[in-house]
Amino acid sequence: MTVESLEEFRARARSWLADVGPLEVPADPDARFDVLRRWQRTLFDAGWVGLAWSREAGGSGLTHAHQLVFVEELVRARAPQPVGLIGLEVVGPSIDRYGTDEQRRELLPRLLSGDDIWCQGFSEPDAGSDLASLRTRAVADGADLLVTGQKIWTSWAHKAQWCALLVRTDPSVRKQAGISYLLVDMASPGITARPIRQMTGDQEFCEVFLDEVRVPRRNLLGAENEGWAIATHTLGSERGAATLRRRVELEVALEDAVDALRSRGTLGHRARAAVGRAHVAMRVLDAQTRRTTERLLADAGPTPVDSVDKLVLNEVEQTVFAEIAALLGPLRAVPGSRPAGLGSGRWAHEHLYSRAASIYGGSSQIQRTIVAERLLGLPRG
């Protein structure tokens, strides 16, 4: 069978998205989550989820290039992303790569369809940037492991059916060497997820407490004590996929802001300068991601250049939203207002959210150290 050309594929995606029309997304967070989960199901049934995944895993067996085209069309249509992004972009690729046939068969189709929402239980209160120092313990108990400890900042843990959990299985060796990667059913007794309110007002991430949670050994991803390499793979997928999606989202956000400003007509010096700065930043990101895309399509694997990408993305994302949000002036504090034609609530929210970009997925400081040591070859401290 020949692979559908990208142009045909794009046209098909565009017309399908036009046919389903705009989606009503409620403001209430729980109702919103349910609608977006149904949306993932709709996308999945129509064959748009897991485009680059193998057919055995429930995907469409197309290429990363198709996936990119679809993301572009989805964002351009102002349609929301499927809700299970952590599964799709972060955890799923590692299960596909390192999982047993049984794990892939049982877990991946449900991950793609949105029947199972996944969360990523990596960070802990005392293990953030220094992730390898994590302390959540798993001890052998017959055929099972018993897990005790605490995770934090776990996005969507309160909604998730499954968790990709990093645990310490051997405290006696070098910190990276004693870590295992577990796939944990969130319905297991002993798990409590408590949402934390973010400065945006949303409750997307949680504290997760684990108290002697029983996990069968067959839910190890990869071998015992070999979880660190897989965790690195997971973080790498997160950066790659998110960078490319984020570029399109930012581009469309800036277009929306420009359209709003134009429709309002009154354009001060501030608006022109802000749009100019945001546009330049956006072009910088576009130029940078052309290289990223080349590497992704060539399956080049992780390189220290990914850290340059992340630094550029963070800075551009924060610049674009800071420039737009600055045009809200004092009305930033009145979410229902429309200063200069811009919906205050949306842009203030986007701006706040952009501050997380330089924290999650490896902070900007961590990326700078990687660039200096692995790209520029500066000596280690």
Add this chain to the structure above:
Amino acid sequence: MAEHDDLASAVDDYLTRTYDGDRRRKLLDAGGWDTRLSAELADLGWYSLAVPEERGGIGASPADLGRVFMEYGRHLVVGPQLENSLLPALVEGLTPDPAGIPAALVDPGVTHDWVDDLGTLALTGRELDGTVDAVRFAVQAGVLVVLVGGTVCLVDPDAPGVRIEALDSADPGTAFGRVCFDGTVVRRVLADGGLVDRIRAWARLLLACELSGVARGALDRTVEYVAQREQFGRPIGTFQAVKHLAADMSARSTSLNNLCLAALADADGVSDADLDLISATAKAHAADAAVQVCEDAIQLHGGMGFTTEADVSWYYRRALALRGWYGDATELQHRIGTALLTTGSPR
């Protein structure tokens, strides 16, 4: 793609071989004018690259010059490279001079925000009047390319009514002159309506490329320096504060390089309005990013960075001089915002 890379690496090879530290320093001390270097580059055919074949050139696109300008920036090859490479490529009636004697670009519109400080020109019929107070390589030029309003004309420097005075220059790579016209009859008026904008747009884009090379050069020197300079018993490159500054320089320099490459790839054959936007975007970013990289470079060189001994101080002064030529970041951001917000959307 591959052939562009070949061109860049051929230029890089040649400059690495022949344009060594001594020669560079001499040129910088001489204010950027060296008849031997100009003749040499003319002889190599670098000035004919983007000149159409019917005018004796190689017939590449002006975009192909971008890679060459990145190398000029990196190796600090200064002098009338822009004039010699770009003007014969775009302006009918000009051919590359075999001895590398440049045309000068007499343009009161090299900047928007300082336009009142640069002087004004008026063309009545074929008679030219007025003054431009800062013209690169005016004294050295064999012909003047004058941009007046929306018109391009060619003027002989020794025509009656032309006066050219040499000026002091703080750009180590450029000699400046003041050009005055008093009832000067121009040699030729060019009919092409979009040419003024096209010359400015390409100049802007090539200067952005040069600045990208300048940033790269300053970064490379700095990475070498911090890996070797020791304080507190170890290389200063082991200190995290130093590493992070170097990493920022690297991210800035890389992103500027990528932006210029993307702009060059996109610039070929687009409408004049799009070319304007693309070039303004590249130069807006280049103006700030290159200066910032050079400032960090000087910081990481300590006292040495403040001297003329250190290459980074030359890179910095070059970046500062090029920053405002055909628009600095502030001016161009405003121009871009205006284009996006008021004209038909040129996305």
